[in-house]
Amino acid sequence: MTTRDTDWDGVRLHVITGKGGTGKTTTAAALALALATAGRKVLLIEVEGRQGIARLFDCPPLPYDERKVALGLGRSGTEGGDVYALAVDPEGALLDYLQMFYNMRRAGTTLTRLGVVDFATTIAPGLADVLVTGKATEATRRRGSRGGSHVYDAVVMDAPPTGRIGRFLNVSTEVSGLAKVGPIRTHADTVAKVIRSPQTVVHFVTTLEEMPVQETLDGIEELRELTDGAIRPGGIIINMARPAMLSDADLAAAASGSLDVAELVLGLKAAGINDNHGLAAELGTELKEHALQVALQNRERAELLTSGRPHYELPLIPDGIDLAGLYQLAAALRQQGAA
Amino acid sequence: MSTTAPVRLDMDRIIDDRRTRIIVCCGSGGVGKTTAAAAIGLRAAERGRQACVLTVDPARRLAQSMGLTSLDNTPRQVDGVDTSSGGSLHAMMLDMKRTFDEIVEAHADPDRAAQILANPFYQSLSSSFAGTQEYMAMEKLGQLRHADEWDLIVVDTPPSRSALDFLDAPQRLSRFLDGRLIRVLTGPARAGMFGMKVLNAGFAMVTGVLTKILGAQVLRDAGTFVTALDTMFGGFRERAESTYRLLQAPGTAFLVIAAPEADALREASYFVERLDAERMPLAGLILNRVHTSPAGRLSAARSLAAAETLEMQDRPEETGAGPRYELAAAALRIHAERMNLGKRERRLAEHFTSAHPAIPVAEVDAQPEDVHDLDGLRVIGLILSR
Numbered sequence: 001m002t003t004r005d006t007d008w009d010g011v012r013l014h015v016i017t018g019k020g021g022t023g024k025t026t027t028a029a030a031l032a033l034a035l036a037t038a039g040r041k042v043l044l045i046e047v048e049g050r051q052g053i054a055r056l057f058d059c060p061p062l063p064y065d066e067r068k069v070a071l072g073l074g075r076s077g078t079e080g081g082d083v084y085a086l087a088v089d090p091e092g093a094l095l096d097y098l099q100m101f102y103n104m105r106r107a108g109t110t111l112t113r114l115g116v117v118d119f120a121t122t123i124a125p126g127l128a129d130v131l132v133t134g135k136a137t138e139a140t141r142r143r144g145s146r147g148g149s150h151v152y153d154a155v156v157m158d159a160p161p162t163g164r165i166g167r168f169l170n171v172s173t174e175v176s177g178l179a180k181v182g183p184i185r186t187h188a189d190t191v192a193k194v195i196r197s198p199q200t201v202v203h204f205v206t207t208l209e210e211m212p213v214q215e216t217l218d219g220i221e222e223l224r225e226l227t228d229g230a231i232r233p234g235g236i237i238i239n240m241a242r243p244a245m246l247s248d249a250d251l252a253a254a255a256s257g258s259l260d261v262a263e264l265v266l267g268l269k270a271a272g273i274n275d276n277h278g279l280a281a282e283l284g285t286e287l288k289e290h291a292l293q294v295a296l297q298n299r300e301r302a303e304l305l306t307s308g309r310p311h312y313e314l315p316l317i318p319d320g321i322d323l324a325g326l327y328q329l330a331a332a333l334r335q336q337g338a339a
Numbered sequence: 340m341s342t343t344a345p346v347r348l349d350m351d352r353i354i355d356d357r358r359t360r361i362i363v364c365c366g367s368g369g370v371g372k373t374t375a376a377a378a379i380g381l382r383a384a385e386r387g388r389q390a391c392v393l394t395v396d397p398a399r400r401l402a403q404s405m406g407l408t409s410l411d412n413t414p415r416q417v418d419g420v421d422t423s424s425g426g427s428l429h430a431m432m433l434d435m436k437r438t439f440d441e442i443v444e445a446h447a448d449p450d451r452a453a454q455i456l457a458n459p460f461y462q463s464l465s466s467s468f469a470g471t472q473e474y475m476a477m478e479k480l481g482q483l484r485h486a487d488e489w490d491l492i493v494v495d496t497p498p499s500r501s502a503l504d505f506l507d508a509p510q511r512l513s514r515f516l517d518g519r520l521i522r523v524l525t526g527p528a529r530a531g532m533f534g535m536k537v538l539n540a541g542f543a544m545v546t547g548v549l550t551k552i553l554g555a556q557v558l559r560d561a562g563t564f565v566t567a568l569d570t571m572f573g574g575f576r577e578r579a580e581s582t583y584r585l586l587q588a589p590g591t592a593f594l595v596i597a598a599p600e601a602d603a604l605r606e607a608s609y610f611v612e613r614l615d616a617e618r619m620p621l622a623g624l625i626l627n628r629v630h631t632s633p634a635g636r637l638s639a640a641r642s643l644a645a646a647e648t649l650e651m652q653d654r655p656e657e658t659g660a661g662p663r664y665e666l667a668a669a670a671l672r673i674h675a676e677r678m679n680l681g682k683r684e685r686r687l688a689e690h691f692t693s694a695h696p697a698i699p700v701a702e703v704d705a706q707p708e709d710v711h712d713l714d715g716l717r718v719i720g721l722i723l724s725r
Contacts, residue, residue: 019368019369020367020368020369021367021368021369021370021598021600021602021603022369052602097552098548098552102551102552104548104551107548110548111548111549124460124463124464124561125463125464126463127553161368163396174463177459177462177463178459178460178463178557178560179553179554179556179557180556181554181556182553182554182555182556182557183551183552183553183554184552184553184554184557185554209709210398210400210709210711211369211398211709212369214398214399245669245672245673246666246669247665250665250666250669259666260666263663263666263667264666264667264670266664266667267649267663267664267666267667267668267670268645268667268671270648270649270652270664270667271645271646271648271649271664271667271668271671272645272648273637273641273645279634279636279637282632282633282634283634283637283667283670283671283673283674284670285633286632286633286634286670286673286674286677287666287669287670287673288707289707290673292707292708293707293708296707296708296709318676318679318680318683319683320601320683
């Protein structure tokens with residue numbers, strides 16, 4: 001198989017957001033696996049201190065340190081590249097920032113004891129956000145020794161949920177309200193330059209339900225308004241979609257309650273199941289609910305498409321997500337051109 | 340075979356008990372907290388309570404169905420409620436920033452209040468989402484309770500990453516206000532007053548480092564903000580503490596909401612343990628979106644086998660005659676999938692119930708469509724009270 005263009009060639013920082021419960025972390029992990037083709041190195045970052053990545057990859061809690069957690073999804077006959085993971089928290093990011101720019105880790109420890117991190121998260125969350133996004137952009141820009149090539153071919157960030165994503169990414173504006181000049185402002189501007197460049201996109205994960213879809217559309221709009229289009233929306237990743245199991249005609253009949261139960265009775269009988277105590281009618285009820293759900297999914301999908309964003313669909317993994325399931329999702333993303 | 344069934348949560352007993360004054364719905368994001376809170380409020384109102392639902396971030400159509408068209412921070416009467424039992428329903432959406440502004444205005448003289456409201460740190464803090472929303476939800480709850488216009492307040496907690504944020508927010512603010520950093524920011528004069536050992540030697544170093552990272556101007560703004568807030572500290576902490584006590588009072592009932600998914604149930608477990616540690620009264624668990632089947636007597640295995648039997652038969656419709664089996668085969672597959680899903684959910688729920696056997700549980704079946712009108716809420720209320 002030859003290398004083909006993906007929808008996001010040139011993108012090096014993939015930010016993943018979505019409403020809680022839609023599978024943001026799972027999708028971010030699957031995208032990282034899909035991006036890590038042979039010879040490539042991908043970093044998966046989590047920012048909300050939930051250790052969701054460690055749970056997904058079944059490894060011990062991640063420290064503030066880049067660790068290899070998996071091999072990427074290979075192509076036929078070849079192994080994939082390397083997927084590294086990092087759990088960023090504001091405190092670690094602050095120490096890192098002090099070390100990197102001022103060589104003052106010790107002082108940082110003192111500040112932590114004094115509650116500077118509490119201060120940042122309590123009174124100026126924008127400052128905490130800029131430290132966290134700063135770590136992600138630093139990893140995106142990082143080059144090997146002697147100005148070599150990028151250390152990571154791509155960085156995938158499991159970001160805060162849709163309701164908070166605009167502010168989270170709009171760091172320079174958030175911080176400029178607080179700091180007109182000074183080092184933290186300079187840092188924020190550097191971070192913003194990466195986030196507002198064509199190498200960064202924000203993907204939205206949603207399920208085909210009313211609220212997640214509404215939040216996705218609102219989120220895309222908010223990002224556009226807040227940053228005047230400077231932060232680019234990526235694709236919409238529809239997660240846990242359930243396939244229709246009936247023809248359109250049967251779906252319509254089932255939804256309106258006009259399905260022929262006699263036909264079900266005959267079918268059950270042919271399969272050796274007697275229609276005792278109204279079993280067929282009960283299965284008919286399940287068919288109706290299935291039809292209503294499919295109709296709802298179709299409505300929500302159509303709604304999503306009004307945004308004009310590219311979209312990808314990931315199947316529901318019925319037995320819960322394990323490593324095999326992650327690779328299955330990664331394959332689906334790659335097949336649809338997301339990676 | 341299975342472990343002992345959990346105690347059934349008696350929702351009607353809770354809402355009919357006039358001593359219940361506050362119901363707090365908490366749980367991780369995306370599990371149906373808002374819908375549950377609205378359904379409980381509606382049912383309580385239709386059973387004669389003067390109920391008020393305080394919600395943070397409702398789905399647009401659900402909000403519209405309750406007449407909530409804007410964030411105006413004032414409870415509005417909900418139309419279409421059956422008031423024949425003498426009850427009523429009000430609902431409001433939280434306006435976080437306005438709630439915060441009101442606290443400032445209530446606790447500082449006009450000049451100082453204006454100074455605080457204009458400070459960039461205040462603006463960042465009051466409109467950001469991390470922690471402030473939780474804190475303001477609690478503040479608003481305290482206000483509504485204090486107003487005493489309703490005999491039952493149902494509150495839907497903010498969609499935090501973790502259900503625990505909501506309990507931690509008031510204390511985090513308190514801890515911050517008491518913190519040593521404050522003394523650094525408010526200047527050496529004040530620090531000297533406290534005679535802090537750590538500050539005597541390290542003070543210059545710390546301010547030096549802070550200036551280096553944040554810049555002198557940021558430090559100055561932060562200092563001004565903190566000094567301005569200084570007069571309100573006592574008031575702030577007092578409010579946080581009184582809301583906290585309100586949550587521990589016997590008239591409060593916590594409901595933990597979860598979906599039968601591993602993450603949501605893990606959060607629910609943490610929350611239950613935390614409530615216990617804080618001695619907050621837990622009424623029970625609402626397990627939302629549970630998949631059951633009306634045809635539970637037909638097992639997944641048998642159903643799948645039957646579907647395969649049908650699919651392997653000669654296809655009569657190709658000859659243009661005889662019955663069509665596709666429909667039955669599809670029905671059997673859909674049924675098998677649903678039975679398997681239900682079984683998985685049951686196992687996950689049992690992880691929870693075997694660890695917390697004394698906690699009453701109410702299950703709500705997955706609805707084929709989203710709930711966005713009062714009738715839909717009534718159905719949920721009815722299911723909750725089965």
